[in-house]
Amino acid sequence: MSAATITAPAPAPAREPRIGLRGNLRHISALVRRNALQIKQDPESMFDVVMMPIIFTLMFVYVFGGAIAGKGNQGAYVNYLVPGLMAMTSMNIAMAVGTGINEDFRKGVMDRFRTMPIARSSVLVAKIVTEVGRMIVASAIQLGMGFALGLTLKTSVLHLLAAVALSMVFGAALMWIFILLGLTMKTAQAVQGVAMIVLMPLQFASSIFAPTSTMPGWLKAFADYNPLANLADAARALVNGGAVAHSVWLVLAWSVGITAVMAPLAVAKFRKKT
Amino acid sequence: MTQKDIAVQVRGLVKHFGETRALDGVDLDVREGTVLGVLGPNGAGKTTLVRVLSTLIRPDAGTARVAGYDVLSQPRALRRVIGLTGQYASVDEKLSGRENLYMIGRLLDLSRKNARHRADEMLERFSLTDAAGRPAGQYSGGMRRRLDLAASMIGRPAVLYLDEPTTGLDPRTRNEVWGEVQRMVAEGSTVLLTTQYMEEAEQLAHELTVVDRGRVIAGGRVDELKAKVGGRTLQIRPADPAELPRMAEAVARAGLDGIAGATPDEAEGVVNVPIVSDMQLTAVLGMLAERGFLIAGISTHLPSLDEVFLAVTGQKASSAPAPHDRTDALQEAAA
Ligand SMILES: Nc1ncnc2c1ncn2[C@@H]1O[C@H](COP(=O)(O)OP(=O)(O)OP(=O)(O)O)[C@@H](O)[C@H]1O
Ligand SMILES: [Mg+2]
Numbered sequence: 001m002s003a004a005t006i007t008a009p010a011p012a013p014a015r016e017p018r019i020g021l022r023g024n025l026r027h028i029s030a031l032v033r034r035n036a037l038q039i040k041q042d043p044e045s046m047f048d049v050v051m052m053p054i055i056f057t058l059m060f061v062y063v064f065g066g067a068i069a070g071k072g073n074q075g076a077y078v079n080y081l082v083p084g085l086m087a088m089t090s091m092n093i094a095m096a097v098g099t100g101i102n103e104d105f106r107k108g109v110m111d112r113f114r115t116m117p118i119a120r121s122s123v124l125v126a127k128i129v130t131e132v133g134r135m136i137v138a139s140a141i142q143l144g145m146g147f148a149l150g151l152t153l154k155t156s157v158l159h160l161l162a163a164v165a166l167s168m169v170f171g172a173a174l175m176w177i178f179i180l181l182g183l184t185m186k187t188a189q190a191v192q193g194v195a196m197i198v199l200m201p202l203q204f205a206s207s208i209f210a211p212t213s214t215m216p217g218w219l220k221a222f223a224d225y226n227p228l229a230n231l232a233d234a235a236r237a238l239v240n241g242g243a244v245a246h247s248v249w250l251v252l253a254w255s256v257g258i259t260a261v262m263a264p265l266a267v268a269k270f271r272k273k274t
Numbered sequence: 275m276t277q278k279d280i281a282v283q284v285r286g287l288v289k290h291f292g293e294t295r296a297l298d299g300v301d302l303d304v305r306e307g308t309v310l311g312v313l314g315p316n317g318a319g320k321t322t323l324v325r326v327l328s329t330l331i332r333p334d335a336g337t338a339r340v341a342g343y344d345v346l347s348q349p350r351a352l353r354r355v356i357g358l359t360g361q362y363a364s365v366d367e368k369l370s371g372r373e374n375l376y377m378i379g380r381l382l383d384l385s386r387k388n389a390r391h392r393a394d395e396m397l398e399r400f401s402l403t404d405a406a407g408r409p410a411g412q413y414s415g416g417m418r419r420r421l422d423l424a425a426s427m428i429g430r431p432a433v434l435y436l437d438e439p440t441t442g443l444d445p446r447t448r449n450e451v452w453g454e455v456q457r458m459v460a461e462g463s464t465v466l467l468t469t470q471y472m473e474e475a476e477q478l479a480h481e482l483t484v485v486d487r488g489r490v491i492a493g494g495r496v497d498e499l500k501a502k503v504g505g506r507t508l509q510i511r512p513a514d515p516a517e518l519p520r521m522a523e524a525v526a527r528a529g530l531d532g533i534a535g536a537t538p539d540e541a542e543g544v545v546n547v548p549i550v551s552d553m554q555l556t557a558v559l560g561m562l563a564e565r566g567f568l569i570a571g572i573s574t575h576l577p578s579l580d581e582v583f584l585a586v587t588g589q590k591a592s593s594a595p596a597p598h599d600r601t602d603a604l605q606e607a608a609a
């Protein structure tokens with residue numbers, strides 16, 4: 001037993017192994033299953049997904065609907081409001097990812113994942129897949145509420161599904177921002193605080209609740225470039241008819257742009273985090 | 275010995291946390307198919323070492339290779355060959371024991387069927403079958419520990435790190451865990467195990483490394499270290515405490531067979547002599563009587579981690595000898 005005889009460096013093994021697409025999909029699905037089982041174990045975590053669409057729809061239709069659309073005109077307002085509200089609900093669920101990741105990271109199981117031969121991004125992608133699932137549930141409830149309150153579909157079911165899909169795409173893109181926030185900030189509360197400050201102006205300085213035509217010029221300019229407003233416009237046009245191409249393209253461009261910038265940053269942050 | 279036989283090779287490893295030097299130039303080797311016990315008190319740097327070796331933290335200086343893969347430049351390849359049971363449980367508390375193990379099997383690329391099969395097998399081995407369906411968050415500390423161990427062994431890793439694996443376990447469960455570790459070694463795994471228990475090191479480890487304040491202060495085969503520590507410690511209390519240094523000197527220089535040294539303990543008023551046999555005990559006392567020392571009391575006790583430290587640091591407090599130097603010194607002392 002003499003450590004001193006070891007002088008030659010070990011032969012450099014071949015390049016770092018890659019995890020193929022099939023492997024990545026297998027890992028992601030195992031992690032999505034984990035997230036789903038967590039929800040099953042803790043059904044209260046679905047509270048926001050179920051209650052937010054119900055409460056928001058009721059509140060805005062009955063509290064503000066009369067004032068915005070005129071008394072007795074709530075029926076027409078439902079058609080204006082619900083598609084945009086769907087966008088807002090997706091957004092709020094996307095925000096929850098940040099706090100979720102932040103809490104997850106404090107748990108010991110993260111250490112285990114980080115010592116395993118899986119792509120670090122698969123933990124994040126699995127989280128996004130799970131949250132998109134939650135968004136779909138929320139959208140279904142939102143639309144159910146809408147139809148119960150008199151929403152009428154003036155286009156086709158395919159258009160409606162396209163509106164839902166567009167919210168998902170944009171919501172998934174936004175999640176990268178909140179994941180980055182969740183990995184950067186120290187506590188889940190801090191994440192929530194910052195996220196609220198970012199989301200509030202996006203939500204209210206938009207066309208979600210009322211047309212932007214009555215806003216002062218500077219606010220209208222902001223609202224016209226607000227991606228959330230673009231999404232609300234696109235969803236509204238897909239449900240009620242009208243020109244869709246412009247706002248749909250804007251939303252897709254925002255989604256691609258946000259993902260292209262934020263996803264690599266988030267994955268890099270996740271890798272570096274110790 | 276060739277390069278190929280070394281499963282874990284650590285050279286000059288340094289890791290700082292602000293002012294703290296958690297690792298201060300650690301060298302060690304673990305031969306393939308053996309168990310290395312890393313002994314050390316709280317804050318010695320054991321967990322930091324394990325975390326560097328499992329790619330959880332990056333060292334500030336030095337190199338570490340596991341199965342030939344470098345921790346810094348080849349972390350992905352390295353992760354394929356290791357399993358880790360950290361000091362703190364790393365299972366998902368909301369998932370049941372079975373689901374935890376199934377998930378890990380899938381992440382290790384086992385087929386659905388194999389993952390399920392292997393999960394049940396590990397649950398059985400660690401006596402968790404009855405609790406398999408309950409969320410891990412409802413497990414007792416010892417059960418969680420066992421689940422964690424099962425999780426780290428599920429992929430039959432070539433190199434297994436166990437950071438104080440049996441702390442907080444009851445004696446029966448401790449034996450069970452020891453059995454499973456031995457089984458992994460019999461199947462060809464290499465194990466690096468940190469512990470505070472001499473007994474555990476003795477049960478499992480082929481070789482030991484003693485660390486303190488981020489440095490290796492002793493190393494060698496278990497029997498060598500035991501010879502050094504003396505198997506037991508004989509404590510002799512001179513009637514006159516002023517005699518302490520002279521008595522220690524007399525024992526150390528008497529040239530009695532197998533007596534490596536003696537250390538005076540002023541605070542306790544005793545001389546500590548590591549011994550391995552009753553013959554040595556008799557010889558020491560006989561020698562002292564012959565030379566006219568008046569003895570007020572004697573006692574013997576089994577070595578604890580403290581004694582290992584006393585024995586090791588008492589002699590070489592300021593330097594950190596390389597393992598082979600230590601071995602030579604031990605052999606000389608024993609000769
Ligand atoms: N993340 C950290 N930040 C700051 N200091 C740290 C960190 N991790 C460890 N240390 C310090 O490094 C030293 C070594 O810690 P380490 O956890 O490796 O000891 P240990 O031998 O595992 O102790 P124990 O037996 O208590 O588990 C300690 O002084 C500890 O305070
Ligand atoms: Mg520790």
